[in-house]
Amino acid sequence: MVFSTDREIQNFKAQEKRYSVKDKLNNGLFIEVKESGVKSWHYRYTFEGKQERLVIGRYPDLSLKEARQIRDESASKVAKGISPKQEKEDKKAGRLKSVLFKDYGERYLNEVIKKDRKNPYNLVLYLNNDIYPFIGHIIVNKITTEDVRRVIWRKKEQGYDASASQVRGLLKRMFDYAVTLGVVPFNPVLAIPTRHVFKNKPRDRYLTTDEIRQFYTTLLNSRIYRPRKLGLLLSLLTLLRKSELLKAEWSHIDFEKRIWLIPVTKADSKTGNSREMVVYMSDQIIEILKELKTIAGDEPYVFVGRKSGTHFSHNAFNTSQKNALRLTDIPDFTIHDLRRTASTHLNEQGFNRDAIEKCLNHSAVGVRAVYNKAEYAEERKEMMQKWSNFIFSVIYEPNLIFFNQAKKHWQVECK
Structure with a gap:
């Protein structure tokens, strides 16, 4: 296929695949017609034994006459040992520099x-x-x-x-x-x-019972913003990751069914896919969320950001945790270590290992992954309630003033 006039170019229609048409009068000048119908000028030439292609511009932004002129100028450069394509890229890089x-x-x-x-x-x-x-x-x-x-x-x-x-x-x-x-x-x-800069080491840090008491007593009695305190407490009670807490929405929480849905979690390291998970809410988790709902009002997120319709910033919980930690003599730990803390104590207390892993939203491996499809719903409900009871038996009494500030007193069942 060839062309020699503007009218012929105008008649070229889009097809299932892009195609090129050669200018009958100018060697190396083509017009390419894409599936979308967009037409663009190209100049193909041989430089130092290799074929190169220069993208000139779109039609009809550049007319046939203008495209032919640029083609002629480019052909002249090739004859002088200059690559038009490389020259164009060098100019672009020069602007970037x-x-x-x-x-x-x-x-x-x-x-x-x-x-x-x-x-x-x-x-x-x-x-x-x-x-x-x-x-x-x-x-x-x-x-x-x-x-x-x-x-x-x-x-x-x-x-x-x-x-x-x-x-x-x-x-x-x-x-x-x-x-x-x-x-x-x-x-x-x-x-x-x-x-x-940083050498990644497998972490084994978790908080002892005394450290849990000291940290949360310091945190809850500090001047840190109350929802941040509640968020750090929920982190320990729910076993959720920080990002899952930050992005929590009220539409995912069903108080009647006592279920908190996490639709998007951290992607699995092997598959790259996110797994939906459910948190079975204890009495204490429900009461904390009710107080946060009072604070949030009609906002969509549980932890309301500075602007309407946004959630806490990425470092909000980190900053609060570190500020509280500085007021103690507890060795350094991260928010993620609270998940390991919960897992360690729950295993020590004799709860089902697979139920604990489900609460952490960890995927099973090997033969266990093939044969164990149970969700352990009833065991997880019981475990989450007993875990909350245990934590509150540790931190409630030293923090009576904090808990009494809530509109509704939390009823604590201690072992």
Whole structure:
């Protein structure tokens, strides 16, 4: 198929597959018609023994006459030993080289992160809170290893080694892409090995009964925002992950059936899929949620953010936990360690191991995974109530003032 006039080009219609039509009068000039009907100009030529293709522009934004003119100019460059495609890419890279890191970061966010990640929320937080404020104003190819080191070590000095490693990983991927685009000649992050930032070790930290009493007595009697205190208490009582608490919605909670649905949980490390889970609510969990409902009003989230329709920020519980922990002599622990705390105590108290794993929303492995399909609903209901009773027998009396501040007193059944 060939063309020689604008009228012929206008008559080309979209087909099931994209196709190209050659200009009868100009060697190497084609118009490509996509399945959507979009038409674009291309110039194909041989440079140093290899075929290259230059995308010229869309039709009718560029007329046949204009496309032919660009084709002729490009053919002249090829004859002089210049690759039109490479020249175009060099100009594009040159423009990028003069942009600020924040502007480049927004491009990376749209072209890479949002395509690879279903939920880029945490990465956007790192960009806005930990990266842009310190190097966002610097031109991309002017950023040094020392600039990067300062950003990463700031998180380490705050005591967030794991987060520092996440920041390092994000910066490394961003500069990898910048090298690919020709924006920078090398990746400055490579001079800072991951092992020097954070070495992941299997954690075995859990709170003893005395530590549970001391931490929650300190927390509940502190001046920390009350819903945050209640959230940290729910973390221990429900065995939920922090992200599952943060994103909890009232529409997922059925007070009559005493069920709390978690529709989206952390993705399974092997399958990459999220598993829906159910929390069977104890009397104490229900009363805590009722107080939070009074505070939340008509807001959709259990833990209401600063703006209507939003939930607590990613670091809200972390900040409160660390602030309370500083007021004690308890060794450091994380919010995630509260799940291990619950699991350890429940196993020590003789509850069914599989029922505990279901409350943690862990998947079984090996033969157990094949044959054990039980959900242990009744066992989990009983276990969750006894677990709440145990925790309240430990923390209730030292915190009478806190619990009496609720509109409805919590009735505690202690062993």
